[in-house]
Amino acid sequence: MNYSSLPKIDLHCHLDGSVRPQTIIDLANQQNISIPSQDINEIRSLMIAPETCQNLEEYLMRFDLPLSVMQTQAGIERISFELFEDAAKENVKYFEVRFGPQLHQLQGLSFDQIIGSVVKGMQRAEAMYDIKGNYILSILRTFPKDNIRDVIDAGAAYLNKGVVAFDLAGAELPGFCSEFIPYVDYAIEKGYRITIHAGEQGVGQNVFDAVTMLKAERVGHGIHISGHQGAYDLVKQQNIGLETCPSSNIQTKAVDKLSEHPLKAFYEDALPITINTDNRTVSNTTMTDEIRKVMEEFNLSREDYFNIYKISVEQAFASDEVKQHLMSFAD
Numbered sequence: 001m002n003y004s005s006l007p008k009i010d011l012h013c014h015l016d017g018s019v020r021p022q023t024i025i026d027l028a029n030q031q032n033i034s035i036p037s038q039d040i041n042e043i044r045s046l047m048i049a050p051e052t053c054q055n056l057e058e059y060l061m062r063f064d065l066p067l068s069v070m071q072t073q074a075g076i077e078r079i080s081f082e083l084f085e086d087a088a089k090e091n092v093k094y095f096e097v098r099f100g101p102q103l104h105q106l107q108g109l110s111f112d113q114i115i116g117s118v119v120k121g122m123q124r125a126e127a128m129y130d131i132k133g134n135y136i137l138s139i140l141r142t143f144p145k146d147n148i149r150d151v152i153d154a155g156a157a158y159l160n161k162g163v164v165a166f167d168l169a170g171a172e173l174p175g176f177c178s179e180f181i182p183y184v185d186y187a188i189e190k191g192y193r194i195t196i197h198a199g200e201q202g203v204g205q206n207v208f209d210a211v212t213m214l215k216a217e218r219v220g221h222g223i224h225i226s227g228h229q230g231a232y233d234l235v236k237q238q239n240i241g242l243e244t245c246p247s248s249n250i251q252t253k254a255v256d257k258l259s260e261h262p263l264k265a266f267y268e269d270a271l272p273i274t275i276n277t278d279n280r281t282v283s284n285t286t287m288t289d290e291i292r293k294v295m296e297e298f299n300l301s302r303e304d305y306f307n308i309y310k311i312s313v314e315q316a317f318a319s320d321e322v323k324q325h326l327m328s329f330a331d
């Protein structure tokens with residue numbers, strides 16, 4: 001099968017985990033930022049999370065280098081454009097990219113400047129390529145909470161003009177959801193859709209809480225519902241989209257190997273699974289790679305592939321018009 005030519009949808013990809021290594025070098029040189037090497041292969045290997053990662057925390061240390069060059073409007077705009085360009089070139093037709101505005105203020109940018117820059121880069125790519133996209137704003141769970149409402153307010157000006165949803169990301173502790181109820185309620189009031197990283201680090205209860213307390217319509221990863229009947233049943237009853245990211249899940253030790261990933265079992269039990277990249281550079285992957293690995297490992301047919309594609313269309317935070325356009329690519 002020609003995996004590259006298949007139409008694709010990626011609903012879970014982090015901007016800062018998906019920067020081209022050469023762009024890190026270019027931007028560091030332009031901005032006089034010292035980086036450990038000028039050699040693209042060395043920079044690439046510093047950005048890729050190794051197989052020897054112990055857990056999610058170690059994986060998350062790979063984001064410091066890209067974030068160091070993502071502190072200017074021009075740098076952010078370029079990185080956003082290039083990510084959409086890379087995706088368009090492998091036939092991703094719809095792409096939801098997320099990032100944490102709180103991580104881009106080291107040189108004093110405002111949230112409006114930061115969010116405006118990612119949207120501008122995306123729109124430049126949309127005008128050049130056959131791809132549509134939207135941004136999701138991720139709040140870091142471990143950060144102080146005093147500016148969360150400012151992020152929500154700044155993003156509200158871009159709602160349905162490039163920004164669609166609110167997310168919680170970063171290290172996952174048991175029971176994190178309750179602290180975020182007022183912020184998520186505020187985001188919903190403003191018109192944001194909700195997806196939450198949950199059930200990535202062994203805690204199925206977090207998925208249950210994300211759906212019941214935070215009204216998540218989708219969850220990032222969610223793989224640990226397999227050990228929690230209540231969360232499993234809830235996801236099934238409420239058709240909560242599971243944004244699986246197979247390569248990332250192996251690196252963070254959420255699963256030991258691909259054959260142990262529950263996505264096939266979820267699919268066979270009619271749970272709404274989607275297949276996504278999480279971090280193209282940090283996880284050293286593309287949508288083409290993720291789909292190839294999953295289809296080969298689990299013996300999925302072309303029909304299975306398009307069933308999952310249609311689930312992604314259904315679960316996308318896109319307008320009805322865009323969804324109709326995406327359905328025109330389905331077999």
Ligand SMILES: O=c1[nH]cnc2c1ncn2[C@@H]1O[C@H](CO)[C@@H](O)[C@H]1O
Pocket residue numbers: 014015016017056060063098099100103138169170171197200248278279
């Ligand atoms: O798989 C993941 N689980 C939880 N958090 C993540 C994952 N990948 C990236 N980030 C976090 O999200 C931030 C904004 O994009 C990144 O800086 C990283 O800290």
Ligand SMILES: [Zn+2]
Pocket residue numbers: 012014169197220278
């Ligand atoms: Zn993620």
